[in-house]
Amino acid sequence: MPSNTGFPRADAENDFLRVRRRQVLSRLGAWLRRAPDDVNIMLPFDEVVSALGLLGERSLGRQVIGLDSIAGSVDRGREFDRRFRPTTARSRQRWERLALAQRRGEAIPPIDVYRVGELHFVSDGHHRVSVALALGMTTIEAFVTEVQTKLDASGIRYRGDLIVKDYRRIFLDRVPLHGQARAAVVLSDPWDYAELGEHIEAWGFRLMQDEGTFIDRTTIARRWHDEEFVPVVRMLRQAEMIGERTEAEAYMWVSGERYRLIRTHRWDDDVIAAVRAQGRSQ
Template sequence: MKNRDTGFPKADAEHDFLRARRRQVLSRLSTWLRREPDDVNIMLPFDEVVRALGRIGERRIGTRVVRLDSIVGSVDRGRDFDRRFRPTSARVRQRWERLALASRRGEHIPPIEVYRVGDLHFVIDGHHRVSVAFALGLTSIEAAVVEVRTKLNPEGIRHRGDLIVKDYRRLFLERVPLRGEARAAVVMTDHWNYAQLGEHVEAWGFRLMQDEGTMLDRATVARRWYDDEYLPVVRMLRQADLVGTRTEAEAYLWVACERYRLMRTHRWDDEFFQTMRAQQS
């Protein structure tokens, strides 16, 4: 709903705050009624995000105009504002209204400070300014940006719970350092599957080294596993119509675990796929 101006900036700033608080409460109620996860309205904590993705380094890139909807988290003020930077209590009211009044009067508002991770931004300083900008219906804000490089791309992170999957994927790729197309192809939706697949690939690599009588580094094992084991099996899974609604990596892990349980062998043959197709039907 569009903000209505009374012509009295101070009164309008007070109404802005009350409106933002009301929207925050209604959002919490809506989340409860829809039985959504508790973390959908919680802003993402910068430290947890970067730890899950694996921090490499950072650099200052100067002042930029950033979209407000790309600001999803905070360094240390997650208690005072929700995911859309609506105030969670009256604790911030005095400063909030002072900034809203300044904005309504057209006074200069200094740029906020943010970390940039991929396309996401996390507020270092300026939480109240972001909150006021949201409340006034703005779509962008000036920010002094520090770009943080990470091992994994933050794509797909929407809620705090998504960090678990990213963290396990980062650990998996440290154990199984896939590159390029292979890295992009092996994707899981359940974080624990990454741990299981990591164990499986390491065991496969150990058997390979025993067979060949030589030591291989992790990168070589990862490449050989993907080319010699994963791709051929995934092709057979597609032909046998056994992928279903899973990702291809999840389908591979499923039949690999079932193969060992059912047959105590590491062969891939027609009999095995017939057994798996019968189980799925």
């Protein structure tokens, strides 16, 4: 907690030393725990928007936002850690001036942020955010620009999460699922999206051969979901073979086992029984 000795200038100096000490200890703790490299790194705005797919943006004007919703930066990610603690002492004088003004109750200009889903990314006002957090504040005024993206930002905590989002966006460009079908196909491993995309495109090619006509991507995606994915998942649920996997992961697993064991693209109870028996024998 910030100290309050009655001497604002001294308190502001102590504020900076306190947050710098915590930043160093946090980095040391992460190193000792062998935590991932991105655990203390704020999310980079450009990489997030690239992974999610930019659609457009609009100004929402001046608002009060929660400091805990600020997840990253537009261009100052190296000067502060994930909790907006300074990573060096280079900006100490500027930081302490803002802390002193805040402690004296002086007016502080709103920051500028981009909003992606429920996350905010600072484009101007990094030091103001850092000081506000150090002084125990929970909200801050900001001029907000909302960014619309193809994918939602849910589930993004660390930089590594962007890989999954990026591969999912590419997958949905190849396999344009919509509505409940889109929500149902979820994978944990980003590389699985590429494999599933290849699988569905091959399924669509066989469908066109069988029907002797061209079928567009949207129709293939819809028919794959309705005629292939849903029935297979239903059989897997009845056979209690999904376990801790997502439905899409279970589908990919049983599809691979089916072809490896039986060399067929058909689905019936015999196929499920064969895969199940193989799993028990291993």
